[in-house]
Amino acid sequence: QYGHAGFDQRYSTEDIFRGADFSSIFGDLGGAGGIFEQLFGGAFDLFGGRSGGGGRGADLEYELELSFEEAARGLTKTVHIPRREMCSDCRGQGGERTECGTCRGTGQIRQSAGFMVIARTCHKCGGQGSALKKACAHCRGEGRVEVERKIEVTIPAGIEDGMRLRLSGEGEGGTRARGNLYVLVRVADHPLFRREGPHLILDYPVNFAQAALGIEVEIPSLNGRVSMKIPAGTQSGTVLRVRGKGLADVHDGRMGDLLVRVLVETPTNLTSRQRHVLEEFTKTFGDNAHPKHQSFVEQFSRWMKGR
Incomplete structure (x- = not known):
């Protein structure tokens, strides 16, 4: 048979390399470890072909x-x-060049090992095939500026x-x-906004009366002011969404939303009159005015009884 089939039948891997003297090659290249490092690193090519890359x-x-x-x-x-x-x-080119005497202008040095020819980059000219004779005055022989x-x-x-x-x-x-x-x-960073993907986040403070009664406010956005209604009974930490007032998604261009987190601010430094008014106001609350507080009291009471 001819071609690969005939070759495979007649020769094994051991037959191919039997008799090849690699010691002289390894000696020239600094040991077997060096040649394999260079072979698999792309500095060498089998059968004399020019290596790619670079x-x-x-x-x-x-x-x-x-x-x-x-x-x-x-x-x-x-x-x-x-x-x-x-x-x-x-x-x-770095200047006026002359043919490299080591590789004779090929940029490679070839060595035979049995049926193989191993080509390596010429150490003298670095694979260029030529040596610098007179440096360029502009780049001083570097070839680049x-x-x-x-x-x-x-x-x-x-x-x-x-x-x-x-x-x-x-x-x-x-x-x-x-x-x-x-x-x-x-x-x-922005002094007012932060972002989560295409969405803008804004913390908006209100006093407890505004949160309880509800209010319509104008909030800032990156494109000017936007009207927004804060419903009556809004709790601190509630997030209200203004659609389409966020940022463009960098991948598909769709607009995100402006997410407004309402923060109910508790008053401090009350006057004696304000304190009195609030105390009287608190007396008017029934159980339904603070459902979360009432639920907590009931759960706490049941937990204490079960201990």
Whole structure:
């Protein structure tokens, strides 16, 4: 038989490597551990093929600070990014170059081991196939120069603190492709609001009379004032919902809600007259005026009797 089938029948793995002298190769490369590390790390390739990878510029990260309102509405920001780019004078070559004498311009050194040919990157030229003869005056032989670029970053409405935006191809330059720019967004706190996903949270204080009688109030939102009714008998900690007055969901654009937590404030520093009025007022309460308190008293009484 011919092809893979015939080959598999005639030779085992032991047959293939029988007689191959790896000791000289391992000696040159610093031991067997070194060669396998390089083989599986991509620095070597079997049968003389050029290894892939490399040539891509480094990724960059930039931290962008936004106000709470900016993050809520979204905007376009211009950022100044320092990065390394290919030198235009020498086109990334670093200057005048000559063929590498070690690899003869191939960028690789090949060694035979039985039927195999192992190719490794030339240690002299770093795989470039050439050596620097005269350094470029502009980049001083580096092949790249430091520049500052102005880049427009589009911030989507509703973006949250800690999210990252990827700008493909805006990182450092490479011989094959540019790296990416990652913009880490930091959103400042707001003096009135906090957020839970697309929802805004607002604590709104009222006095106990307003909570008992009910009241219509104007509350702040990110888009101006909003009218809201606080029902009579509202308890402290009650959350009232104003639909569609929150933040845009950064993924689908749907608007969240404004969640208003009502906080009933107990008066302090009462005058003697106020205290007297409240005491007289308290005497008018029946059992139905404070159902939660009455329920607690009853449960407590039953618990004490059962001890």
